[in-house]
Amino acid sequence: xxxxxxxVIRTVPLQYYIYFATALFAIGVTGVLTRRNAIIIxxxxxxxxxAVNVLLTAFSAYRSDPNGQIFVFFIMAVAAAxxxxxxxxxxxxxxxxxNTDVNLLNRLKW
Amino acid sequence: MQETxxxxxxxxLPTLVYVLIPLLPFLGFLINGLLNKxxxxxxxxxxxxxxxxxxxxISAYLFSTFQYQYTVTLFDWISVGSxxxxxxxxxxxLSLIMLLLVTGVGFLIHVYSIGYMHHDENVGKYFxxxxxxxxSMLVLVLGANFVILFIGWEGVGLCSYLLIGxxxxxxxxxxxxxxxxxxxxxxxxGFLLGIFLIYLTFxxxxxxxxxxxxxxxxxxxxxxxxxxxxTLLLFVGAMGKSAQLPLYTWxxxxxxxxxxxxxxxxxATMVTAGIYMVLxxxxxxxxxxxxxxxxxxxGLATAFFAATIGLAQNDIKKVxxxxxxxxxxxxxxxLGVMGYTSSMFHVLTHAFFKALMFLxxxxxxxxxxxxxDMRRMGGLRKALPITFLTFLIGCLAISGIPPFSGxxxxxxxxxxxxxxxxxxxxxGLFTSFLTAFYMFRLLFLTFFGQFRGTEExxxxxxxxxxxxxxxxxxxxVLAAVGGFMxxxxxxxxxxxxxxxxxxxxxxxxxxPAAFAAEVDHNTELMLIGASVAAGVLGIVLAYVQxxxxxxxxxxxxxxxxxxxxxxxxxxxxxxxYDALFVRPIMVLSRGLYRFVEQGIIxxxxxxxxxxxxxxxxxxxxxxxxxxxxxxxxMVVGIVLILALNLFRL
Numbered sequence: 001x002x003x004x005x006x007x008v009i010r011t012v013p014l015q016y017y018i019y020f021a022t023a024l025f026a027i028g029v030t031g032v033l034t035r036r037n038a039i040i041i042x043x044x045x046x047x048x049x050x051a052v053n054v055l056l057t058a059f060s061a062y063r064s065d066p067n068g069q070i071f072v073f074f075i076m077a078v079a080a081a082x083x084x085x086x087x088x089x090x091x092x093x094x095x096x097x098x099n100t101d102v103n104l105l106n107r108l109k110w
Numbered sequence: 111m112q113e114t115x116x117x118x119x120x121x122x123l124p125t126l127v128y129v130l131i132p133l134l135p136f137l138g139f140l141i142n143g144l145l146n147k148x149x150x151x152x153x154x155x156x157x158x159x160x161x162x163x164x165x166x167x168i169s170a171y172l173f174s175t176f177q178y179q180y181t182v183t184l185f186d187w188i189s190v191g192s193x194x195x196x197x198x199x200x201x202x203x204l205s206l207i208m209l210l211l212v213t214g215v216g217f218l219i220h221v222y223s224i225g226y227m228h229h230d231e232n233v234g235k236y237f238x239x240x241x242x243x244x245x246s247m248l249v250l251v252l253g254a255n256f257v258i259l260f261i262g263w264e265g266v267g268l269c270s271y272l273l274i275g276x277x278x279x280x281x282x283x284x285x286x287x288x289x290x291x292x293x294x295x296x297x298x299x300g301f302l303l304g305i306f307l308i309y310l311t312f313x314x315x316x317x318x319x320x321x322x323x324x325x326x327x328x329x330x331x332x333x334x335x336x337x338x339x340x341t342l343l344l345f346v347g348a349m350g351k352s353a354q355l356p357l358y359t360w361x362x363x364x365x366x367x368x369x370x371x372x373x374x375x376x377x378a379t380m381v382t383a384g385i386y387m388v389l390x391x392x393x394x395x396x397x398x399x400x401x402x403x404x405x406x407x408x409g410l411a412t413a414f415f416a417a418t419i420g421l422a423q424n425d426i427k428k429v430x431x432x433x434x435x436x437x438x439x440x441x442x443x444x445l446g447v448m449g450y451t452s453s454m455f456h457v458l459t460h461a462f463f464k465a466l467m468f469l470x471x472x473x474x475x476x477x478x479x480x481x482x483d484m485r486r487m488g489g490l491r492k493a494l495p496i497t498f499l500t501f502l503i504g505c506l507a508i509s510g511i512p513p514f515s516g517x518x519x520x521x522x523x524x525x526x527x528x529x530x531x532x533x534x535x536x537x538g539l540f541t542s543f544l545t546a547f548y549m550f551r552l553l554f555l556t557f558f559g560q561f562r563g564t565e566e567x568x569x570x571x572x573x574x575x576x577x578x579x580x581x582x583x584x585x586x587v588l589a590a591v592g593g594f595m596x597x598x599x600x601x602x603x604x605x606x607x608x609x610x611x612x613x614x615x616x617x618x619x620x621x622p623a624a625f626a627a628e629v630d631h632n633t634e635l636m637l638i639g640a641s642v643a644a645g646v647l648g649i650v651l652a653y654v655q656x657x658x659x660x661x662x663x664x665x666x667x668x669x670x671x672x673x674x675x676x677x678x679x680x681x682x683x684x685x686x687y688d689a690l691f692v693r694p695i696m697v698l699s700r701g702l703y704r705f706v707e708q709g710i711i712x713x714x715x716x717x718x719x720x721x722x723x724x725x726x727x728x729x730x731x732x733x734x735x736x737x738x739x740x741x742x743x744m745v746v747g748i749v750l751i752l753a754l755n756l757f758r759l
Contacts, residue, residue, distance in 0.1 A: 032745075041741075103736055
């Protein structure tokens, strides 16, 4: 199996991809948890999604298995749809509150 | 004697024809009920009467073309495991006669009601209830198994409740309706248990199957005991519906309803359902001589007891009510001595003359502007000639004066009783004398002597409209000549007995002796003489007392001797029941309410509610509304799930 992997890819070890994706994901999580601006939270979600995409692509290339990359396409498509809906909501929030701070949106409580 | 086994399956007419019999009154009920406010009173009456007339015509056609017994299966109704209860009709001699009676007399009473209820504001409601009653009664009569019989049984109970309480603005009337309903429930419990026992014993509730198996005695070693138990339970149901001791007190109170209702329900149809049911299951009763003895004694006791109360009543309808209870007692007495046909005969003649008298009383009440107390009447003979003449025929019929119908049926019952037990016969004969006395007391007080009402009433006196007098005349003719369908042996042929004979084939096979017995002509003549003498004596005494001597019943507060007072207060039976059952039950219920309901059940039920509420109160603090909080919770949750998965692997 090892010999099927192209030379270019083998120059970077798989571990590096894992470290990179983990770091990216952690940054995403931290951003989502700490930031208050809805748009930034949204971008951090995208970071997390893309961290997963990188991992999937890397494993896909290293194992010569195209399934992983097909998943990536699906994730991108779903993410695009989600972003369009989410941004629409955020625009509406902005129109109503003149702000995108999520801590202002605490009406649904006891 | 023709051999009848299970009824032959094929029905000679399309099923629709049979369905229409009960369906037409049901349609009338729907139309009158739904268009209640939009139909004029007369229109509602016309619709109500026409539908019943339609059923009558179909029934008459069936009757005239009838050749053999059969059942009509409409659909499979209940089929659970081995239990199969189809919704089926039974067409045989008994159900046909009952059909004719219910629809025929029912039609006349509907027509009468058009005139009688003319001034009422809820005529549409009245006719829809009346139609619903006829529908239920037809279901009761037509059903081919005990379960359908029970449906009709409950249906007529409900309609009786609705109609007794028709003028529901009066508290007393509502109480009367409730009383009828509740006392009937007591009887129904017995009836229902009887049906369960029938199913357990015979594994079927279909008449044909049950009676066939019963006649072959194919049900284990305790044949006699089981039959006694079943029939006693069924008889408890009949006691409630047909107002027998001790469950009769609802019937006099039921006079709170409109008078035509009393004529239909409490004279001609519903109250005879108990007798119909016993006749239907005559095989089971023949197999249980103990029950028959009980039936006979209860019937005789009721007949006598109610007749004595009838002697002292002053409300024109109450007298008729007690007389009905008494006559129903006669019918059960006949059943008890296995004079099955005579009982049916009396059901028919009684339906004619009692419906006639109730309607006559209604006509009097109508003319007197809702006065029912006979002490305020008198001398109505001239103002209401048709009512008077028809009422007189009714009184002669019930008093057993030949050749009016009641004479034949009552005489037949008494001669059966004579063969059975001389003492019972003597009591029955004495009751017959009492009947003649109180019926003519009613007639003389109402129609003879001086008018004792107010000037206003006197001015208002008038004969009823044709819609009311025509049914009276028809019923009077029936009451006068109806007896000839069952003339005694000495006079000729007993058409009714011949016609009904196939119904009793099984019973006859089980106990041929009871059917073979025939009194010789001398005894028969003696019996006829005795009962006619009793009737005439009653009439003469009533004449002497209330016309010659012009005695008037004392006012409510008036002085009475002890026995008189006892009778006047109906032996204090209502008060007795009140003290024995009603009050203890009320006290018990209140106690249970206070201590069990409020003390135990409510805290438990409310406790569950409080626990849920409290839990919610606590949990709501999690709902902060802050997005960050939710996100953290979500992440923590995901991490936990991942961790759990990881460590399990």
